Amino acid sequence: MSDDLELGKYSREGQDHAGSACGAAVGAIPSNCHSGLADEFLDSRNWKRMPALNACAEGNEKQAELARQTHQIGKDMLEQCLSTDFGDADSMLFVMTGIQINMPFEFEDYFQPLSFEVRKKDGSVVDLYQEAFGSW
Secondary structure (H helix, E strand, C coil), X not given: CCCCCCCCEECCCCCCCCEECCHHHXXXXXXXXXXXXXXXXXXXXXXXXXXXXXXXCXXXXXXXXXXXXXXXXXXXXXXXXXXXXXXXXXXXXXXXXXXXXXXXXXXXXXXXXXXXXXXXXXXXXXXXXXXXXXXX
16 A cells, blocks of 8 residues: 555655556556456466456555455465375364555554465364454
8 A cells, every 4th residue: 555545556665656566466457457358467367357357446446356356366376285185183274365465654564364264184174264353
């Protein structure tokens, strides 16, 4: 978030203007909005899940949706490589995902958790998010 509270932009020390917070993701928005294509965004097959961006207004709303969709793409990619094939029968895997939020200089940066779960050897998944963080 920039000093002017713009999502998707970050005011870096020593620069006189806010720059892109995630060049690859933010740079893909104009391509998607004008042509419906984003060949250079993270993984082109995942870009098909971004139609919500077309429905968004400009500015912060579009940037917030981009962050949500990019998080989901990352979470889907993580899902493909997770395994509970370790340890003994009682071993569990705890998985937390979220978004790193870089704030303007006068504020501390923070991590916004978006999911928190435990995966057990029997294949069950227990959602711990609400218990740990409440609802928002």
